[in-house]
Amino acid sequence: MVCQNNFKSLLAMALLFSMSSFALATTYLPPAVSLERKSLRIINMHGTVGLPKGQWEMFIQHRFGTFGDGAYNWYGFDQSYMRIGLDYGLGKRITTGASRSSMNKIADAYVKWEIPLKSKSWTASWYSNVSINTNHRATIAGEPFYYSNRLRFINTLNISKNFGDRLLIGVTPSFIHINLANTTTSSNDIPVIGGYTRLKLSNRYALTAEVQKPMSDQFYNVIGGYKNTNRPASPYLGLGFEIFTAKHMFQLSVSNAQSMNETYYMVGENGGNAFKNFRFGFNIVRRW
Amino acid sequence: MKSVIIAGAVLLLASVTGCYYDNKQELYGSCDSSNVTFATTIEPIINANCVGCHGSSSPSAGISLVGYDQVALAANNGRLVGTMNNTGGHMLMPPGGKLDNCKLNQVNKWIRNGLPK
Numbered sequence: 001m002v003c004q005n006n007f008k009s010l011l012a013m014a015l016l017f018s019m020s021s022f023a024l025a026t027t028y029l030p031p032a033v034s035l036e037r038k039s040l041r042i043i044n045m046h047g048t049v050g051l052p053k054g055q056w057e058m059f060i061q062h063r064f065g066t067f068g069d070g071a072y073n074w075y076g077f078d079q080s081y082m083r084i085g086l087d088y089g090l091g092k093r094i095t096t097g098a099s100r101s102s103m104n105k106i107a108d109a110y111v112k113w114e115i116p117l118k119s120k121s122w123t124a125s126w127y128s129n130v131s132i133n134t135n136h137r138a139t140i141a142g143e144p145f146y147y148s149n150r151l152r153f154i155n156t157l158n159i160s161k162n163f164g165d166r167l168l169i170g171v172t173p174s175f176i177h178i179n180l181a182n183t184t185t186s187s188n189d190i191p192v193i194g195g196y197t198r199l200k201l202s203n204r205y206a207l208t209a210e211v212q213k214p215m216s217d218q219f220y221n222v223i224g225g226y227k228n229t230n231r232p233a234s235p236y237l238g239l240g241f242e243i244f245t246a247k248h249m250f251q252l253s254v255s256n257a258q259s260m261n262e263t264y265y266m267v268g269e270n271g272g273n274a275f276k277n278f279r280f281g282f283n284i285v286r287r288w
Numbered sequence: 289m290k291s292v293i294i295a296g297a298v299l300l301l302a303s304v305t306g307c308y309y310d311n312k313q314e315l316y317g318s319c320d321s322s323n324v325t326f327a328t329t330i331e332p333i334i335n336a337n338c339v340g341c342h343g344s345s346s347p348s349a350g351i352s353l354v355g356y357d358q359v360a361l362a363a364n365n366g367r368l369v370g371t372m373n374n375t376g377g378h379m380l381m382p383p384g385g386k387l388d389n390c391k392l393n394q395v396n397k398w399i400r401n402g403l404p405k
Contacts, residue, residue, distance in 0.1 A: 070377045079379050104385040111296075130306065135384050138336035142316035148308045181311040182388065183318075188309045223309040259385075 039285040040087055040095070040112075042196045042208050043238040043253045044260055048123040048160045048170060050095030050114050051287075057087040061260050061283045063103070068276025076279050083260045103259045105134045121163070127156040131263050141180060149180040152263035160196075168198040172212075176263050187227035191215040192266045194235070198242075208240035208251070212266045234273045236265050251283040312388070319390035324398045326356050326405050333391050334359055337382045360403050369399060 040046055040057060051057055061083040065076030073079065085099025093114040100107045110129035117124055131152045137145045153176070160170030174192040181188050194212030201207065213235035218226045238255035256277050257265035271277030313319075324330065334353050341348040351367070352358045362368040370378030372392060380386065387395075398404070 065379070072377055073379070081383075102383065136336060136340075138332075139382070139384065139387070141312055146308075146310070148306065149310070151306055151308075153306065177307055179306070179308040179310060180315075183313045184311055186311060188311070221309060 038244055038287075039242075039249045039251065039283070040097075041251070041283060041285070042170075042198060042210050043240045043251060043255060043281075043283070044257065044265060045172065045194075045196055045210050045212070045262070046110075046112065046125075046127055046156070046158060047168075047196070047198075048114065048125040048158045050093065050112050050125065051087055051089030053089045053092050055089045055287060057097075057285060057287045058085070059087070059099075059283055059285045060084050061101075061281065063255070063258050063260060063281040064279050066271070066277055066279045068274075081258055081260070101260050104261070104264060106259075106261050106264070107132045107134055108261060122159070122161050124157070124159045127154075127158055129154045129262060131261050151179045153177040154262045154266075156262075166200045168200075169195065170197070171195045174212075174262070174266065176267055178263070178267075181227075182230075184224075185228050187219045187221055187229045188224075189219055189221055190229045190267050191219060194266070204244050206242040206244075208238075208242060208253075210236075210238045210240075212236040214267055229267070232267075232269045234270070236270050237273055247286060249283075249285040251285070253281045253283070254278050255281060312390075319393060321390070321394045321397045324394050324401065324404070326359070326398070326403070329394050330359065330398050331356075333387070333395065337387060337391075356405055363399050363403055369396065 039059075040049070040051065041059065044061075063081050065073055065079035067075045069076045069079070081101065081103040083099055083101035083103075085097055087095060087097030090096045090111075093116065095112045095114075096110065098107070098109040108129055108131040110127060112128075113126045115124040115126060131154075133140055133150045133152070137143075141149050154174055156172050156174040158170060158172050160168055162168055172194050174194070176190045176192060178188050178190070191214065192212055193215045194210065196208065196210035199207045214229045214231040217229060217231050219229050221227050234256070236255070236257050238253055238257070240251050240253040243250040243252070256270045256273060256279070257268075258270070258279060259265045259268065338353045342351050342353040344352055344354045347353070351362065353362060359368070366376070367378065370376045371381035372387060372395060374380035374386065386392070
């Protein structure tokens with residue numbers, strides 16, 4: 001009898017053990033990765049890290065109307081702009097990608113080069129992007145129309161540092177070139193300064209923030225001398241909450257920019273930093 | 289490595305040849321909102337930016353913007369200015385992004401002047 005009881009308990013233990021090991025094997029454990037290796041983007045901006053060679057990333061972004069739109073428009077939910085894009089790890093340190101956004105009908109493509117640094121906590125990259133406004137000619141300008149009128153460029157030096165394994169802080173001096181400015185006094189070149197941060201709460205959750213603003217009210221143009229950068233009174237500001245699930249990264253955000261393209265939201269008038277000017281948005285990211 | 293070089297070359301070519309220092313005022317003249325009428329100023333703006341969706345056959349949201357009467361109707365009930373400026377809880381139109389300040393000024397001026405034909 002004693003022997004039988006022992007046998008039963010042994011069997012139960014073995015069953016329990018096998019079940020628990022099965023459960024462990026099927027439970028998804030987030031990979032031990034550095035802070036930003038789950039998505040190329042913080043909210044709208046790129047982080048420093050690129051994709052490993054041969055890896056793909058697909059992202060879908062949405063930005064809704066402002067909270068100030070009122071209850072009738074469900075505080076912005078009735079209106080949305082979207083952007084869809086694909087990124088690819090072209091080489092060991094080179095990532096490239098293209099996307100299309102419905103705001104201003106923009107198609108854009110970029111190349112990002114991770115600068116080799118010996119440090120473990122510091123990372124840096126160079127980011128170059130060309131954006132094409134694909135609106136009707138008449139919407140952009142008059143006749144004779146030049147293809148160059150559609151283009152805007154941005155180059156960014158992206159430097160970030162990991163503090164421990166939870167906090168990431170980045171600084172992003174950028175240089176934006178707009179081919180077709182509005183008036184004779186508006187600058188075609190605009191230097192922008194900003195940064196971002198990411199605080200990892202757990203393997204599943206993280207908080208993010210980013211800010212961008214043109215550096216000066218005037219800037220020297222190679223053609224035309226000093227011109228106005230039309231610096232907006234309030235900076236672009238974004239606050240985000242990240243959820244990393246088994247396969248997808250969800251980045252929920254609140255920001256004052258409706259455009260998701262750097263050359264527009266960094267230099268454009270996004271509205272003030274009052275609550276009514278902010279809008280909800282999200283990114284969904286998937287890698288394979 | 290070969291693909292990296294090609295990508296680099298394309299990017300270099302694009303960045304060297306793509307840059308212009310143009311502005312609308314010089315290329316296309318300054319914004320003239322002194323003598324705004326429907327036929328000369330407003331109709332071309334509406335035709336270029338709105339009629340694609342708000343045409344005469346099955347217009348989007350049931351709002352047609354073909355011809356003076358329809359546009360004047362939208363101007364009188366505040367929808368035209370509301371949507372173009374994204375104010376008063378109106379959805380932004382055109383959905384591709386706000387029209388430039390010059391066009392918005394011309395539309396505002398036209399409405400203030402009593403919708404001249």
